[in-house]
Amino acid sequence: MGDFWTRMEGRGPAEVVVDGVEVRAGSRVRLRPRGTADVLDLVLTGREGVVEAVEQDEEGAFHFAVTVDDDPGRDLGEARLPGHRFFYAADEIEPLGERACRVLVAGIGNVFLGDDGFGVEVARHLSAAPRTPGVDVVDFGIRGMDLVYALQRDYDAVILVDASPRGEPPGTLTVLDPTEPAEHAGPGQREASGAPAGGGQPLETHGMDPVKVLRLAAELGPVPRLIRIVCCEPESAAETLYELSAPVQAAVPEAASLVNALVMEMIAESAGRGCRDRAHG
Incomplete structure (x- = not known):
């Protein structure tokens, strides 16, 4: 039995030549599935x-888990849920000779703490727009470990995307680059904030601290090379408020536009590097 679980835990190779x-x-x-009787294969x-x-x-055969571009539930497949993640053998796929640059936009925060729900609201705003290929917008809320994985x-x-008090007027947006040394930047400008190096700090599994999440993820394995944090200055985070304050709510569309601009910038930069480099903790 021990040998069985050891084999099951083994991951496939990083790449296979097809x-x-x-x-x-x-x-x-x-996709070029061999089956002809299966309706799903035909589709x-x-x-x-x-x-x-x-x-x-166990027999050494390779299987490729694929998510389909025009599947409206593609994000479920990327979350490894059944029904939207399809497995095919090497002779059932046709390589297109390119690798999609993949970007994750993570809305984080607690919707029951007033302006702390800013990131969640931005994720909802972005999800209502047409999906950009290769870009996944996910509302993680306070699920820190889900984001780590x-x-x-x-x-x-x-x-x-998060609410973070930085001493600015409520609604002020700031872009942080956690991979660069800290340096001052004005409101709404890019600002650096210390690399997400491993520090052994515990992560509250029902909370969400972006810095701790990045540190833990870096300790577990490779993380995306390009990382940005879009922060909004909150006005209130009181438990009695279940909606965003007026200045923070007004900043949501601007933040969504800012995120879209960053996405395009990061895709262009990643494409220039072949979409392969990843940072290690």
Whole structure:
């Protein structure tokens, strides 16, 4: 029994060569399922998608977990939930010779603490707009460990959206780069804030501190090389308030536009590096 669980815990290789092309998490493929009697195979034939993981069974055969581009529940597949994550053998996928740059936009905060729910509201605002390929917008709320695990999913870049008191007027937006040394920047400008190096600090599993989340994720494995934190100055975080204050609510559309601009910037930068570099703690 021990040998069985040891084999089950083994992960597949980082990449596999298919038709002379390296295929790994993030690689774009076209589906060519062998089955003809299965209705799902007929529907998915010719569809394009992204490889989420490469698995290997006990016999040594490779299986590619793929999420389909136009699947409205694609984010569920990326969360490894059944029904939106499809497995195919090497001869059932056609490599497209490119790797999609993947960006995670994480809305974080507690909606029961007034302005602390800012990140969640921005995520909802972004989710209502058409989805940008390769970009996942997720409302993590206060689920710190879920975000830690998400950061291990071969994303090239991540944007954390949160409320953070920094002594500015309520509603002020600031972009932090936690991978650079701290330096001063004015309101709404990019500001650096110390790298997410491992510090062994405990993480409250029912809370959400972006710095601690990044540190723990870096201790567990590789994290996205490009990291930005979009902060909004709160007016109130009282437990009796279940909605955003007026200045913070007014900042939500501006923050969504700022996040979209950062996404395009990070995709361009990642594409220039081949969407492969990831930082280690």
